[in-house]
Amino acid sequence: ETGVTQSPTHLIKTRGQQVTLRCSSQSGHNTVSWYQQALGQGPQFIFQYYREEENGRGNFPPRFSGLQFPNYSSELNVNALELDDSALYLCASSPRTSGIYEQYFGPGTRLTVT
Amino acid sequence: GESVGLHLPTLSVQEGDNSIINCAYSNSASDYFIWYKQESGKGPQFIIDIRSNMDKRQGQRVTVLLNKTVKHLSLQIAATQPGDSAVYFCAENFGAGGTSYGKLTFGQGTILTVHP
Numbered sequence: 001e002t003g004v005t006q007s008p009t010h011l012i013k014t015r016g017q018q019v020t021l022r023c024s025s026q027s028g029h030n031t032v033s034w035y036q037q038a039l040g041q042g043p044q045f046i047f048q049y050y051r052e053e054e055n056g057r058g059n060f061p062p063r064f065s066g067l068q069f070p071n072y073s074s075e076l077n078v079n080a081l082e083l084d085d086s087a088l089y090l091c092a093s094s095p096r097t098s099g100i101y102e103q104y105f106g107p108g109t110r111l112t113v114t
Numbered sequence: 115g116e117s118v119g120l121h122l123p124t125l126s127v128q129e130g131d132n133s134i135i136n137c138a139y140s141n142s143a144s145d146y147f148i149w150y151k152q153e154s155g156k157g158p159q160f161i162i163d164i165r166s167n168m169d170k171r172q173g174q175r176v177t178v179l180l181n182k183t184v185k186h187l188s189l190q191i192a193a194t195q196p197g198d199s200a201v202y203f204c205a206e207n208f209g210a211g212g213t214s215y216g217k218l219t220f221g222q223g224t225i226l227t228v229h230p
Contacts, residue, residue, distance in 0.1 A: 002157070033217070040122060042203050042220030043158065056217050090157050102148070103218065105157030 002026060004093050004106035012112045013081050021076040021109045023091030030095070031055075032074040033103060034066060037088040049074055078111075086113045122201065124225045133191040133228075137204030137221045142185060144206040148218065149178060149189045153200045161189070161202075191226075199228045 003026035013019050025032050031050045035043035045058035049068035063079040072093070078085055088110050092103035127133050139147065145166045150158035164171045164178045164187075171178050177190040187204050205218040 002159075004157075035218075035220075042205075042223050043218075045217050045219065048217060058217070092157075102160055102163060104160070105150075107155070107157050 002104035002106065004091060004104050006089075006091050006106040006109050008109060009107070010110045010112075012114065015081055015083060015113055017081050018077065018079045019081060019111060021078075021089050021091075021111070023074045023076070023093075023106060025072045025074070025091075025093030026104050028095055029093035029104070030072050031093060032068055032072065033092045033094070034074070034076050035090040035092065036060075037090055037108070039087070043090055046076070081113045083113050086111060122223045122225050124227065126227045126229065127194050129194065129196060129228055129230050131194055133189075133194045133198070133226060135189045135191075135202050135224045135226065137187040137189075137224075139185050139187055139204065139206045139221065140219065141206060142182070144219075146207040147178070147180060147187055148205045148207075149176075149187075150203045150205060150220075151198075151200045152203060152223075158203060194226075194228050196228045196230055199226055201225050 005024045007022045033048040034046040036046055037043040046060050046064055047057040047066055048055045052068045065077045068074045088108040090105050090108045092105045094103045148163045149161040151161050152158045162173045162176050162178050164180050169180050175192045179188045191198055201223045203223045204221040207218055
């Protein structure tokens with residue numbers, strides 16, 4: 001186990017709704033990254049948060065947004081859900097200060113949009 | 115969105131055999147590479163990493179080889195066990211400096227099945 005936790009485990013939403021996913025990073029890790037993993041594919045980078053600010057973004061529209069809190073936990077918000085948003089959403093934390101790129105992934109949140 | 119069915123490359127081996135999983139990466143500027151193992155219902159688990167100034171790195175039962183000339187990465191697993199059955203992903207981090215820190219680009223993945 002990596003110490004990264006995510007909630008909820010599973011979620012079912014209707015097209016057009018909004019959703020918030022949560023992540024608690026491993027103790028001492030100040031950087032959190034979010035990834036979307038569609039079935040049968042590798043994870044795709046959504047964005048990264050460092051010291052409560054967005055630090056880079058992948059090819060995702062603005063309706064994907066996030067927050068990082070002073071305790072380094074993070075939220076991923078998705079507005080106006082679309083059927084294609086159905087996926088496993090992964091959170092990964094890393095200890096940035098050491099320059100190590102290694103990321104520790106949580107178990108993910110399975111989002112189904114109907 | 116989610117695709118119907120899986121289209122990942124597959125590798126089936128017998129317990130005790132050596133396994134080699136291959137990956138072609140996309141960016142010649144990538145400076146760091148990682149192999150992850152993902153079991154059903156779990157997040158990716160770190161296996162081994164290698165920096166671009168190296169061509170080989172060994173861990174416990176695993177070896178990663180990097181060929182920058184042809185942008186190819188491989189993972190070798192010695193004495194493969196049933197517990198090694200999973201999907202294996204390579205990931206690359208490209209660009210120097212803090213702005214690219216930790217932004218991994220994942221490959222397609224390979225399904226490894228180990229038969230007892």
